[in-house]
Amino acid sequence: MPGDALRWAEIDTTAMQHNAQVIKAGLRPETRLMAMVKSNGYGHGATIAARAALAGGATWLGVYTPDEALELRNAGIAEPILVAGWSPPSTHDALVSHGVDIAVFDVATLRDLATTARLRGRRARVHVKVDTGMGRLGVRPEAVDAMRQALRDEGTSIEVAGVFTHFADAESDLAFTKEQHARFLYAADVLRSNAAETLxxxxxxxxxxxxxxxxxxxxxxxxALYGYVPRGTAADVALRIAMSVFARVVQLKTVSADETVGYGRTWRASTTRRVATVAIGYGQGVPRVLSNRGALVVGGNRCPIVGIVNMDQVTVDVSDSDGVTVGDAAMFFGESAGVRLGADEVADVAGTIPHEITCGVAASVPRLPREAADRANGGRPTAVP
Ligand SMILES: Cc1ncc(COP(=O)(O)O)c(C=O)c1O
Known part of the structure; x- marks a missing residue:
């Protein structure tokens, strides 16, 4: 157990490295792997996720904001980075000087960037984003001619290092994905003519x-870098979960039949039950919608959440899990000692996607590499202190 922490997240870097390797192995050898480490590496820690992905064969990193890119550079990461969201003009100077690639999807931003690049005596590397049907960021296919013209006007101060798009429903609507892909190919043909090598x-x-x-x-x-295959994806890939979140059992009590537990008295014991209070709640990322619906792993078993999820704690029925004591580590999601309760399963119950569950683990929950947690625990990551 990591010191006397009441809650913590163990980050399995070998799992991320493995997942990157498995995905890379399924690509053509010339296809590069960019690891998306935005939103603090989907909650896992941007730098730790980036390093693990690079060790697993990624050669590019993707983030959403300029700050996220500079954080990676400041951590000493020299590999190519793409800021896939909007980079305000005030950030262009720092991005260009740190050799960060920038997504552009409007002519005004492109012109600002070109001006900065000229002042610096450098070339800005851009990836033009095309909106092929997602309806958020991107140049519409009908506007790519204007973008091409702007790229020509700016000449050598801009290098078109990439053209990209994002699919709206590659999980389940392959017909629409195909349509988006066709629009993309048209736009890419127009835009890539500006540069010899455009990814x-x-x-x-x-x-x-x-x-x-x-x-x-x-x-x-x-x-998938973090261990989850998107729902609706039939592919059979052996991914490993990269983050496991734990909190301690802080009290145990016997609740008699007909007694209620928690705010609003939403759960009533039908028989005598053993109820554990665990020190994690919506303040740390447990969705409140899991009240009376979700489960935590306690004592190696899934134990149902009973009553309402609180800000800092949750109550679980541990009657069917023998030997639970105060101080035990309960798992919110992850994989430990051969027991899996993935963020994907939690997401299914909560009506969301695993991305939201992993990103939702509060910054206040300390992340530590699983290797360190194992060491601190004498090889038993979730052992009782
Ligand atoms: C532009 C872009 N590319 C790639 C990804 C990665 O998507 P996923 O997490 O489904 O692999 C995202 C995620 O939101 C994205 O916005």
Whole structure:
């Protein structure tokens, strides 16, 4: 157990490295692997996730904000990085000087960037994002001619290092994905004529696993890096869960038949039950919607959440789990000692996706490499102190 922490997340870097390797092995050798480490590496820690992915064969990193890119550079990571969201003009100078690639999807941002690059005497590397049907960021296919013209006007201060798009439903709507792909190919043809080597990239985890024709020069690996196959994806890949979140049992009590537990008295014991209070709640990322629906792993078994999820704690019925004592580690999600309760399963119960569950683990929950947790525990990551 990591000191006297009441809650913590163990990050399994070998799992991320393995997942990157498994995904890379399914690509054509020339297709590059970009690891998406935005939102603090989907909650796992951006730098730790980036390093693990690079060790597993990724050669690019993807983030959403300029700050996230600079955080990686400041950590000493020298590999190519793409800021896939909008980079405000005030950030261009820092991004260009740190050699960070920038997504552009409007002519005004492109012109600002070109001005900065000229002032610096450098070339700014851009990836033009095309909106092929997602309806959020991107140049519409009908506007790519104007973008091409702007790229021509700016000349050598801009290098078109990539053209990319994002699919709206590569999990389950392959017909629409195909339509998006066709629009992308048209736009890429127009835009890439500006530069000799332009990487085309379209695929996140679902398309990586479902649509080999969309792999192109690079894929952008997100949730599968962290151990989860998107729902609706039939691919049979052996991924390993990278984050396991634990909290301690802080009290145990026997609740008699007909007694209630928690706010609003939403749970009533039908018979005498043993109830554990565990020190994790919605303040640390347990969705409140799991009240009376979800489960935690306590004593090696899934134990149902009873009553309402609180800000800092949750109550679980441990009657069917022998030998639970105060101080035991309960698992919110993850994998430990051969027991799996994935963020994907939690997400199913909560009506969301595993991305939201892993990203939702509060910054206040200390992350530590699983190797360190193992060492501190004499090889038993979730042992009782
Ligand atoms: C532009 C872009 N590429 C790739 C990804 C990775 O998607 P996934 O986590 O489904 O692999 C995302 C995730 O939101 C994204 O926004």
């Amino acid at each position: 085309l990239h379209t695929a996140g985890s679902a398309a990586i696993l479902n649509v080999a024709a969309a792999h192109h020069d690079m894929v952008r690996l997100g949730i």
